[in-house]
Amino acid sequence: MSDLFDTGDTPAPKGAPRPLADRLRPRALSEVIGQDQVLGPDAPLGVMLASGSLTSLIFWGPPGVGKTTIARLLADETDLHFVQISAIFTGVPELRKVFEEAKHRRANGQGTLLFVDEIHRFNKAQQDGFLPHMEDGTILLVGATTENPSFELNAALLSRSQVLVLMRLDLADLERLAQRAEKDLGRTLPLDGPAREGLLEMADGDGRALLNLIEQVAAWSTEGKLGRDALAARLMKRAAKYDKSGDEHYNLISALHKSVRGSDPDAALYWLARMLEGGEDPRYLARRITRMAVEDIGLADPQAQTVCLHAWELYERLGSPEGELALAQAVTYLALAPKSNAGYAAYKAAMREAKKSGSEPPPKHILNAPTKLMRDEGYGAGYAYDHDAEDAFSGQNYFPETMKRPVLYQPVERGFERELKKRLDYFSRLRERRGG
Known part of the structure; x- marks a missing residue:
């Protein structure tokens, strides 16, 4: 086996120094600290090993939690030849050589556990290259990734593997x-x-x-x-794990958004600080915070959007770090503001109605008639000018004539929307009385 791929344990020369992490590498699965959720007797790997049926696996988890160690020990437990490659340094020619040597090994009665570190770095064609060798038993694949497999790995590869989540050590x-x-x-x-x-x-x-x-x-x-x-x-503090384009980016912005929605200013400020500490662009945060005001607060507190826009403008004028305080204050305001997604829900409902109704024209009575032909066709006929009506409300229909009037905006009994609900109910009663 080529030294490039065969990473079986090679004894160090006598007296050669060995790092502590190497000396303490577990020699059996029972010595692995943490990860009981995958290694316990009733956990996936525990059950597989007890039944003598190991399938291809994808280990998903942060660095330093035992992905490589567990893969190596699985090979020992199942008497498979352990081969380790990294997707960063391995190209198609090297992969072909790995598969050929695995086939030769299989012909001689020994299986191969192929451990692929950073498997998400392989492109689609390279990932597809594993499939026939997995299906015919040439290799048992164990991939390791720090990125979400759902986004980074092919569906075909995922369908032939079981994803196991390894957790950061507490x-x-x-x-x-x-x-x-x-x-x-x-x-x-x-x-x-x-x-x-x-x-x-x-x-x-x-x-x-x-x-x-x-x-x-x-x-x-x-x-x-x-x-x-x-x-x-x-000692320098280890930099927090944060990838501005990876899972942590989306996980933390989701945590910030849900903390605001859940009216928890302390949690919201914590996740904001985590993102800023990780090097997130404050302008991205300003945009997302403003979106929270539109989506989760809406007309329950119309001032919330103004607060966010002012905080965004303040950041642009002050820069870091002073401008970040304005973003923190906006987050605090949003978390404590009354919540309503009625406007957001109404917009989505309107989009659904628009798709269903196709090209239905507006009713003729609300169309302008700048030409004689259009007037002859009935454009504008019967239109009631609302300012001339009692209460400045005619109650006319403004939906397509063939369309049943839907109810889209349903304000909540919170914040300013409580007042809007009163107005909506008032106009609804007037419309009913006037036959709109």
């Missing part, structure tokens, strides 16, 4: 990993309680990142235990 998982590292190192870390908690937080759910941080801390020569401030001075 603080309890990271603490167990830290204790395992201390056992390997033969000493405890020179940190007090708050500093130890700060170290775990710095890892941000990434086990590999935590072990790298621990290796740095363990190498320090210190007297006594360091506090949180001393730790922060010596």
